[in-house]
Amino acid sequence: MKPESTRISTRPGALRLKRIVAIVNPRSGSVSEMAPDDLRQELLERGIEARIHVLESGNFSDVLDQAFADSPDLIIVLAGDGTVRAVASRAGPDGPLVAPLPGGTMNMLPKAVYGVTDWRAALSLALEEGEVREIAGGVVDGEPFYCAAILGPAALWAPAREALREGRIVRSLAQARWAFKKAFMGRVRYRLDRGELQRAEALVLISPLISMALTDNSGLEAAVMRTSDAREAFRLAANAVFSNWRDDPSVDTKIVKRAHAWSRSRIPALLDGETTRLSTDAEIRFLPVAFRALAPRAQAPEAEA
Numbered sequence: 001m002k003p004e005s006t007r008i009s010t011r012p013g014a015l016r017l018k019r020i021v022a023i024v025n026p027r028s029g030s031v032s033e034m035a036p037d038d039l040r041q042e043l044l045e046r047g048i049e050a051r052i053h054v055l056e057s058g059n060f061s062d063v064l065d066q067a068f069a070d071s072p073d074l075i076i077v078l079a080g081d082g083t084v085r086a087v088a089s090r091a092g093p094d095g096p097l098v099a100p101l102p103g104g105t106m107n108m109l110p111k112a113v114y115g116v117t118d119w120r121a122a123l124s125l126a127l128e129e130g131e132v133r134e135i136a137g138g139v140v141d142g143e144p145f146y147c148a149a150i151l152g153p154a155a156l157w158a159p160a161r162e163a164l165r166e167g168r169i170v171r172s173l174a175q176a177r178w179a180f181k182k183a184f185m186g187r188v189r190y191r192l193d194r195g196e197l198q199r200a201e202a203l204v205l206i207s208p209l210i211s212m213a214l215t216d217n218s219g220l221e222a223a224v225m226r227t228s229d230a231r232e233a234f235r236l237a238a239n240a241v242f243s244n245w246r247d248d249p250s251v252d253t254k255i256v257k258r259a260h261a262w263s264r265s266r267i268p269a270l271l272d273g274e275t276t277r278l279s280t281d282a283e284i285r286f287l288p289v290a291f292r293a294l295a296p297r298a299q300a301p302e303a304e305a
Helices: 037-044 060-069 081-091 108-114 117-127 153-165 169-183 231-242
Strands: 020-024 051-054 074-079 097-104 132-139 144-146 148-151 188-192 198-200 202-206 221-225 251-256 258-262 269-271 274-277 281-297
Touching: 020 037, 020 060, 037 074, 037 117, 037 281, 051 060, 060 081, 074 081, 074 117, 081 097, 081 231, 081 281, 097 108, 097 117, 108 117, 108 144, 108 281, 117 148, 117 281, 132 148, 144 169, 144 269, 153 269, 188 202, 188 221, 198 221
Parallel strands: 020 051, 020 074, 074 097, 097 281
Antiparallel strands: 132 144, 132 281, 148 202, 148 269, 188 198, 188 258, 202 221, 221 251, 258 281, 269 274
């Protein structure tokens, strides 16, 4: 027997969805062990029955397989940034709608989509004001990003920053010293579209979702950081993580659809808040429709990264 469709809101023209599932990680940065039950209760109070898939140690791939095997119309994700990216990437432009709730530490994508950091508030926005919203993004070395990708030494400062946020001062200082050593071992070589091969301390690619320079899904905003010495590079690395790099005289920006980055060793990167290591030869492509979110109508972005 086919499930009856659920109207997610009482407003005129609201979507009707036949099957809704959720993926929850109760051990992620900003949710509790009670998160699966809390989410189920929040949905039931709105008359929505959803199958809840709980992430546990070692079952990540199996949970994603089960969730997509249900052929859902909507996948609600209450987990960290890495899980949100994985679900959005697997859904793609033709898969189910995704509601990425903030359940991690940085919550870059959920905050960019809903503008709030409380998962209950984000759920309310999705279910009460949500419509189909096409989210643009990019892919670098096979890894997706939907907000921003930082390639090069600046990405090495992210673990130190997170340790400092959590109050782990000693660990933060140790990671900062490690980052400072590694940061100046070599620059990133890059090419934007079909431009000339150049070098920089860091290459930052910003999606239309958070870019203040893009008004449509026409490309990625590339921010190139060039520095003259180690002290300047340290300052720019902090700016890349904490503030608006366009205010810096050592930063150039350009709208691109493709880019390429090379380095002597594997390129450190920060993709939507998740640190990773790319290959020594990384291709970047713009995705005009990376996935579809259940989200309120897009508003002008207030800030980046």
